[in-house]
Amino acid sequence: MRDLGRRLATLLAPGDLVLLSGELGAGKTTLARGLGEGLGVRGAVTSPTFVIARVHPSLTAGPALVHVDAYRLGGGLDEMEDLDLDVSLPESVVVVEWGDGKVEELSEARLQVVIARTVGGPADGDGDDVREVTVTGVGPRWTGQDLTALRA
Numbered sequence: 843m844r845d846l847g848r849r850l851a852t853l854l855a856p857g858d859l860v861l862l863s864g865e866l867g868a869g870k871t872t873l874a875r876g877l878g879e880g881l882g883v884r885g886a887v888t889s890p891t892f893v894i895a896r897v898h899p900s901l902t903a904g905p906a907l908v909h910v911d912a913y914r915l916g917g918g919l920d921e922m923e924d925l926d927l928d929v930s931l932p933e934s935v936v937v938v939e940w941g942d943g944k945v946e947e948l949s950e951a952r953l954q955v956v957i958a959r960t961v962g963g964p965a966d967g968d969g970d971d972v973r974e975v976t977v978t979g980v981g982p983r984w985t986g987q988d989l990t991a992l993r994a
Contacts, residue, residue: 843869843957846975847876849992850955854881854935856905858983859949861941864957869973870939873955874909877937883907889939897934906934913940951981 854860854877862870871889878887882902887909898907938945946952960972979987 843872843973843975844876844879846992847873847878848880849876850953850977851877851880851935852991853987853989854905856933856935857949858935859945859952860935860937861945861952861954862937862939862957863942863955865959868957868959870957873957874907874937874939877935878907878909881905881907881935908934908936910936910938910945911940912938912944949981951979951983953984954978954980 850860850873860877862873864870871887875887878885878898881898881904882900883898883904883906884901885896885898887896887898887907889911895908895910898909900906936948942954954977956976956978958974958976960974975992977989977992979985979989
């Protein structure tokens with residue numbers, strides 16, 4: 843998941859919105875950690891569950907990473923409004939865990955990343971559960987975009 847995040851970071855630009863979906867333990871935060879590494883941001887990318895959002899400034903003159911965990915938020919975009927994500931979005935990459943049905947209105951374009959973990963299935967040889975990841979580009983930003991760089 844971390845390696846996938848690093849590969850995904852090569853495709854991202856300021857203004858991109860990425861929604862991460864999957865059950866608890868699927869690897870959403872690990873993928874976000876890889877994104878942070880790939881974008882070259884400051885600070886350890888950890889789950890922002892209790893603070894809701896963390897901003898990781900770039901160390902490489904690239905976009906900042908705004909990492910949001912919407913798990914504890916029940917409402918839609920109105921409840922997220924206090925986070926000022928609409929202000930952060932144009933100059934940052936905004937990654938939202940558990941954002942389905944809550945933040946899609948932030949942008950006409952987004953990447954939706956769905957992570958399915960095979961619980962109790964065979965390990966991949968490294969002792970990790972197998973994950974199936976589906977990445978879907980929505981909107982004009984992703985029309986015709988080659989996402990093959992994300993394949994392992």
